[in-house]
Amino acid sequence: MALLDIDKLSAFYGKAQALQDVSLSIAEGDIVALIGTNGAGKSTLLDSIMGQVTVSGDIRLKGESLVGKPTSKIVAAGVGYAPERANLFAHMSVRNNLLVGAYTARDNIADNLSRVENLFPVLAERAGQETSTQSGGERQMVSIGRALMTNPSILLVDEPTIGLAPKVFNDIAEALRRLNAETGLTILITEQNVNFALTLARHIHVMETGRIRVSGTADELREDAALAEAYFGH
Numbered sequence: 087m088a089l090l091d092i093d094k095l096s097a098f099y100g101k102a103q104a105l106q107d108v109s110l111s112i113a114e115g116d117i118v119a120l121i122g123t124n125g126a127g128k129s130t131l132l133d134s135i136m137g138q139v140t141v142s143g144d145i146r147l148k149g150e151s152l153v154g155k156p157t158s159k160i161v162a163a164g165v166g167y168a169p170e171r172a173n174l175f176a177h178m179s180v181r182n183n184l185l186v187g188a189y190t191a192r193d194n195i196a197d198n199l200s201r202v203e204n205l206f207p208v209l210a211e212r213a214g215q216e217t218s219t220q221s222g223g224e225r226q227m228v229s230i231g232r233a234l235m236t237n238p239s240i241l242l243v244d245e246p247t248i249g250l251a252p253k254v255f256n257d258i259a260e261a262l263r264r265l266n267a268e269t270g271l272t273i274l275i276t277e278q279n280v281n282f283a284l285t286l287a288r289h290i291h292v293m294e295t296g297r298i299r300v301s302g303t304a305d306e307l308r309e310d311a312a313l314a315e316a317y318f319g320h
């Protein structure tokens with residue numbers, strides 16, 4: 087059984103349909119990327135998993151349907167979410183931003199905090215700093231760290247490299263790779279940056295106008311130059 091099964095998922099904003107019959111499975115321990123250009127439906131897919139969009143079809147975590155559950159229950163079931171342009175509290179400290187992430191997991195705050203700070207030592211070093219004064223890469227780590235404060239079994243990260251300088255892409259990729267290798271955490275990211283997705287993910291789904299057009303391993307898609315050219319012009 088896959089960790090996460092998405093089955094014929096369609097998503098709607100009022101009458102507008104943003105996802106059409108999307109099906110995919112994510113195995114435990116995998117790193118998966120959804121790639122696609124603006125408006126392809128990447129964020130909608132993550133928001134659908136989080137119970138924030140009207141959907142038809144099914145989304146199952148360890149065989150249990152998440153559809154119709156409130157977001158708090160979905161988080162408690164084991165889904166961590168680092169949304170795009172994470173709404174960090176700019177004038178709160180790094181530490182307090184992390185603690186906000188623990189609001190549904192009050193039992194193990196100390197354990198979760200030390201796990202997150204071990205993983206991203208910079209967050210411990212800068213615990214008292216306001217996030218507004220951090221670099222983009224550090225803020226991305228706070229955002230991911232905050233999502234980890236509930237000790238999820240799958241981590242969703244929407245466009246981890248967006249707005250960051252290319253020189254910190256590697257730091258983010260390394261952090262996510264280490265998280266996966268050291269804890270076995272399953273990771274689902276979205277990306278417009280194909281190269282970033284290819285270096286990080288093992289499985290890739292290419293989305294276009296609310297559908298999955300192509301799926302394969304990173305190795306398969308790396309070979310597929312025509313595909314990269316068709317979707318991304320390079």
Ligand SMILES: Nc1ncnc2c1ncn2[C@@H]1O[C@H](COP(=O)(O)OP(=O)(O)OP(=O)(O)O)[C@@H](O)[C@H]1O
Pocket residue numbers: 099102104122123124125126127128129130131278
């Ligand atoms: N809140 C909303 N209300 C109405 N339509 C929306 C809403 N959010 C997204 N859409 C539409 O749904 C479609 C998919 O958008 P989505 O944000 O999921 O794409 P995306 O792949 O995440 O794009 P980007 O790379 O720009 O973040 C688009 O046509 C978009 O206009």
Ligand SMILES: [Mg+2]
Pocket residue numbers: 128129130170244
């Ligand atoms: Mg998006």
